[in-house]
Amino acid sequence: MNVPVLPKTVKAKDFSGGPETVTTGPVTGSRKVYASVAGRDDIRVPYREIALTDPNEAPVRIYDPSGPYTETDARIDLSAGLPGVREPWIAARGYAAVEPRAVKPEDNGFAGDKLVAACPAERVIRKAAPGQKVTQYEFARAGIITEEMIYVAHRENACREAVLERAEAALADGESFGASVPAFITPEFVRDEVARGRAIIPANINHTELEPMAIGRNFLVKINANIGNSAVTSSAAEEVEKLVWSIRWGADTVMDLSTGRNIHNIRSWIIRNSPVPIGTVPIYQALEKVGGDPLKLDWEVFKDTLIEQAEQGVDYFTIHAGVRLAHVPLTARRVTGIVSRGGSIMARWCLAGHRESFLYERFDEICDIMRAYDVSFSLGDGLRPGSIADANDAAQFAELETLGELTKIAWDKGCQTMIEGPGHVPMHKVKVNMEKQLRECGEAPFYTLGPLTTDVAPGYDHITSGIGAAMIGWFGCAMLCYVTPKEHLGLPDRDDVKTGVITYKIAAHAADLAKGHPAAQLRDDALSRARFDFRWEDQFNLSLDPDTARSYHDETLPKDAHKVAHFCSMCGPKFCSMKITQDLRAEVLAMEQAGQVIGAAPALSPAEAEAGMREKSREFLAEGGKLYVDAAE
């Protein structure tokens, strides 16, 4: 997986923090709004609102993972960390404050605070006692709706209220392949999905700054971006900027894949300043601690790393417990062997001593540690295929079956669990991956890397993988791990990260549309109406990347007057089909009003088409009217 580096243009060398060190302010054309659930002022759900120039067009509210950084007057103090939106909820649950594990020299690669000091933000470190309910899964199974579940429910309803009130979007007519995406998300629905293991809310009790989100196939398809310091040099603010930049464009979770020195301290900056779940691969740090030699790994150093990171507030851990000794020979004749770093480390460890993986053998203990902080599992696909030739082979599926076995154990232990998936898979082999994962892992959320649908395009693997990601998202994958253009070639820079995130937002949104998400099409429709009406500013602002859309347009037609021009540079004023067809529409409607018959009449009148939606809207409003009130500023 790619690990981005910071561009040279951003000032971020001073890790003492301050608003000038990371990108702040709203996305062009948007403003941050919060809505509180009636009666719960402490649950303030963020949205990004796009106002439109046509007074007949309501503003469009969209899901927004970007955190306080995109507020108009964002006041960010990296040293203090983000506000603890979850602090009162967690505090009320009565977990004991614990003395955190002392930082050891090896946690920072024996660099001490020389390169990067720890984030000075102070937090109470908590841990649940045995038997004390702590994970969202345990609460859900007990029938308890947590604040996180309420938050997620309302967050997922962005656009849905508009659809129900205004009957604006087309009826969702997707093919969901067995998913059950409801017309409206209630907190009880969220609880039920979490209790079934079909969704997770990655939310370490020590990550109080988190704005909760859900990963599950009956929610919006999510995307993950990877960050991490390079081995050579990286400052804390640089790493936070990578996070902020990723979520600005829509990353729902971020994995910190750092492998260098000072990663303990850098992680403290990332988590204290992250509104999204942070995932890690603890085996990377464990390996650093033993000098990089897989054979020196053991349970003690791994366990110690789990506790270290759980106390810091990491929300999910990739655990490659499915790489068993017996699976290793299945990879020996592959074209590209084992391409997962964690997978290859564990395979090496198993084979060298001809012994079973300690991750597999100690899985119960791993569960107990992770449960105490509500760290979710991301069961790693250490044997994912690294080439088209290796897709869906015996090694890959043997591991997946093991992950299914482990999922049940994790649930028994009270842990939230998702499953990682491939990799390189040609289009015709994508669907069986999804089907087998659902079957083997009891519908636990699937989280895939792409998949890349061909090997022949290094430099464009955001696209080879975006194709596979859109498809598997449609089939039921809950989260898509991005791939940048630099995959297989080098370290992604700022532009690559943005390209990767936007590509995956496309894949996720295309998947939501195809699944029949009831509100997904609202944004497409608003943008298409803007396009047809030549409201160029609205078209830019509704797009996934307003800045790029505007700059492309302005390359040929830079003047302000062109922003309202009824043509563009592609066809020029004379040949614009949209202009012609607008005139045409007026004529047809006038002729029809005059009673003139022009060939066959349309099969379904707009009134008929809207009838179904209006009925639904009435039902909803009858059941209690407006769900949200604007949050206090």
Place this chain on the structure above:
Amino acid sequence: MNVPVLPKTVKAKDFSGGPETVTTGPVTGSRKVYASVAGRDDIRVPYREIALTDPNEAPVRIYDPSGPYTETDARIDLSAGLPGVREPWIAARGYAAVEPRAVKPEDNGFAGDKLVAACPAERVIRKAAPGQKVTQYEFARAGIITEEMIYVAHRENACREAVLERAEAALADGESFGASVPAFITPEFVRDEVARGRAIIPANINHTELEPMAIGRNFLVKINANIGNSAVTSSAAEEVEKLVWSIRWGADTVMDLSTGRNIHNIRSWIIRNSPVPIGTVPIYQALEKVGGDPLKLDWEVFKDTLIEQAEQGVDYFTIHAGVRLAHVPLTARRVTGIVSRGGSIMARWCLAGHRESFLYERFDEICDIMRAYDVSFSLGDGLRPGSIADANDAAQFAELETLGELTKIAWDKGCQTMIEGPGHVPMHKVKVNMEKQLRECGEAPFYTLGPLTTDVAPGYDHITSGIGAAMIGWFGCAMLCYVTPKEHLGLPDRDDVKTGVITYKIAAHAADLAKGHPAAQLRDDALSRARFDFRWEDQFNLSLDPDTARSYHDETLPKDAHKVAHFCSMCGPKFCSMKITQDLRAEVLAMEQAGQVIGAAPALSPAEAEAGMREKSREFLAEGGKLYVDAAE
């Protein structure tokens, strides 16, 4: 559709031509090779051959539409045009030379030769007499195999010989959805596909410079790029460079969508210098001739334009004959109305006079004109959806049904025919487009624009559409019309054209893999082996865009020594999974050789896996051995 403009960096103002005005020379890491069919020295089929650094790896030969421009010592004289590879074949068929229609002032927008003079290359203009067989369809129906069919057969077999001889690629295990892609393409197979109307070989008898190619779902999936002069200014060499640049990266056909002045003269330069089929939309020029007012269009000016362009050698015409008067009201309540330029022009014409389209009413006559030169039909989708909201609606499908009706007429008239398709279509509505097209149009080749799977990403519509293109290519679409990042926003530049072409090569190749094309995976496998072996140069050279792959790698590891380094900048030397797994492989194989059992054995030994392929290989070699001999230099 997008119309690219030339970058400022290319010297191309001097339309007198010469090698310095267009991009020449091999793609990095490749060389052009020709192979002749045994006994037919006049049929020299071009390939691009990629030599690899590992002596155990055979060079990889790939399909190559780039023409003589990518020869090592390409000698290009734009004024003379390309060599007439088809001239002796056409000459032998005995068509009468005709006095070409005199150039009229309106052909060049009343600009004369002021801006761009006509290409001075002289050619005999031919036309078939009534009853004289001329189209590939007519020959195929009569059981006659043409030189074009032989050429196409051998061209399509790039990689197949290697697969059969070396049993190198994995067994094709795709899902073809009813396509029948054979293990080996014979000229008779090509004839049969053309005779069934399932494939076309767009090849105007007046385009003798053409290197013949086939479009059909049992052949490699093809891609089209659009070029065209902007209304403001454009020189001939500029336009030729757009063509050369597009085919360099893999465009199989090119549409000239020019709408400005001097388009007759510019077209002469394009066709005389094009090794790929050139398509046009004649209604654009017809509209220019009547001053841009759709209501002034009539059959006479349209017919005159058809003859003008057919004599010049255009290989296929987009004809929007499916836009009938009765369809117009079906579009009036669409979110984005009619987005096809030709469609909106014809709808305007029909509605204004409340009359049936002259393209529909005169369809027989259009067939007669096109047949006489073997201009193929590309039946235009004038009512394609321009937004997700309008996908698969009554207007779109009513037109498709009309196109099915017209396909049968065109075949009766002896014409080759393909069908254009959408547009904006969410993923779950893509497949029904393909199925309905096959059903309505008797399996005539489908040629779609994307489709774009969401409306929300202007600036990234190569990706929104690349997803849909890959899927519909898999389902059976024969040719994919590219979309560039500038779609909906402005004129694509050189980089945009390349990005569009590469994205569509990815989509087409992903589709070939998923369909189970028997040789498609050879390139993926060769690249993946190179990746696993850290043969960086081979990995770059096998990729769709060697220059970009190399430059991305070199950003972080620029030294020559890094090209053989057993790691990259993503993980560094210590954490490289490939390095670990290489060591692992050696160990496993050694242990197995020593008789040690490591868990379960692999389900299928490599010997077993190869058995099927070897059997096929034996059959082929038994039937006559090597099909190709190297062509005389």
